[in-house]
Amino acid sequence: MIVPAFFRLIRWPNLVFIALTQVLFEFCIYRKVYPSGGMMEGETKQFIFLVIASVVIAAAGYIINDYFDLNIDQVNKPDKVIVNVHINRRWVIFWHMFLSLLGLFFTVSALPIAQHWHLVLANFGSIILLWFYSTNLKKQLLIGNVLISLLTAWVIFIIFFSKYPLQINTILAVDHNEVRFFRFAVLYASFAFIISLIREVIKDMEDMDGDRRYGCKTMPIVWGLNASKVFVAVWIVVLVATIVVVQFYVLPFGWWHSALYCMLFVVAPLVWIFRKLFRAQSPEDFHQLSSVVKLVMLTGILSMVFFMFYL
Template sequence: MKLLSAFLRLVRWPNLIFIILTQFLFEYCIYARIYGGGTNQYQFWLIVVASVFIAAAGNIINDYFDLNIDQINKPDKVVVNVVINRRWVIFWHMLLSMLGLFFTVMALPVSLYWHLVLANLGSVVLLWLYSTNFKKQLLVGNVVISVLTAWVILVLFFAKQPLQIKYLLSTGHNEIRFFRLAMLYAGFAFVISLIREVVKDVEDMEGDRKYGCKTLPIVWGVQAAKIFVAVWLVVLIATLIILQLYVLPLGWWHSALYCVIAIIAPLIWIFTQLFKASTPADFHRLSTAIKWVMLTGILSMVFFRIYQ
């Protein structure tokens, strides 16, 4: 039981549940609602499994290479070489990565969706490079993780759009609406993930600095990191407020109220607390709050199932 618990911590099971929930809501609340019919459940669930396995493999290899840093930043949560041997950690990384690529190929005919197979292969490679190199560089690792977070949604969008001219040039109402909503949620995922990654960098400065990481707060200072986060928070809050001005004329009052209470208000609270934060515990609370906003943001997809 201890080994199973350690393995679940290693793959960060809450993050995997989040991926499943995100893709489920996007498939059934947005795609199925727009096109007014059922979905290819075989394809969808294989893509979900592939996404979960690739993400789990990325979490594993990140903890493998972060062992020394984690022993400083979060010694009570270290699994690698404490509960699970390093060789087994590498084995599970390789196995889950290969299974992720296998299920990608099973889900998508390579002749039409070769670009998605390559993209998921690229995700595996990026997660390895992130763990070994990118995360130690100024903003590079933050952007990589943010792009991969957005990819959780975009992979489903592109799974409906083969890389062919007739699909790319389609101007049908449903296609345009589907594209806009996919970009909206992928953009939200990118920005909120970028914000959280920089906040986590401030939280983990002690261990990162000792092992030569060049993260934003280490290179530019904590104040500059706070300003960077604050700017993106303002952009996100302003965008969400503008979006509500578009949906209110449609009569989406419940959706607008939810967005204000569950997304915009918490983001404003995070903004106000950002410049008061000074300790790792403060930034950990902010990171947790941002993660909850990520959840409430994704849950807003439910309203597309409710409204026409």
């Protein structure tokens, strides 16, 4: 029972999703923009270590979140509580500390501090922020939602910055391939940020009962359910409009298959979410919406596969 419980504690499907995102960004975009001739020595090892670092830091974040959310989870999802039911609280803290240090170790091993000190500092900062998110920030209006969305976007940006540390101004002025790679990074990181923000607010709607009981000031509690729905709806409209504009931009290049995929498996589900959002009332309704948003996150990231054929 302990091993399955541990994997549920660290949200293993989410960790697979993080690794998949970075693998697709590396192999379907970066290595298509730069064929084998542009690869640097040790780049594959660096990438593998960065993926491991991202996964274990995220796992540590999930663990500490459940540790501090024990009382709330006993109200919102009593059948899914792991802490103190399957795994002792002391062991939960141990695994959080161990995985956090392991993530920092792999970050330093992947990125020499002399050249990438800011990335090592950023991952260390992610560990600290995940702790404060779990203890306080997630209970505050919008701050926790934005933080998690930024860390989701960081999953992509850390791969980009590992190639070009602190050289954005130079990138925008020089090589055409570097400009393209930067645009792809911004495109997918922006998608990750917005779709994560949408899901975080919907999850807050789902968890209102437990959050209210323990003094949380999440958006649905402070602004009300209707205002929170409008907030989510606006971001859905922004995301759908952006994706549609991008599809019209790529159609002249003959990217028909990718455009059709995005309309069917990214835009259409988002429109469905938009339509269902204002009718949703119960935690079960919001859980269904959250699950579909997560599916859209997956289909959106999987669209990187098309760059294997078009770049």
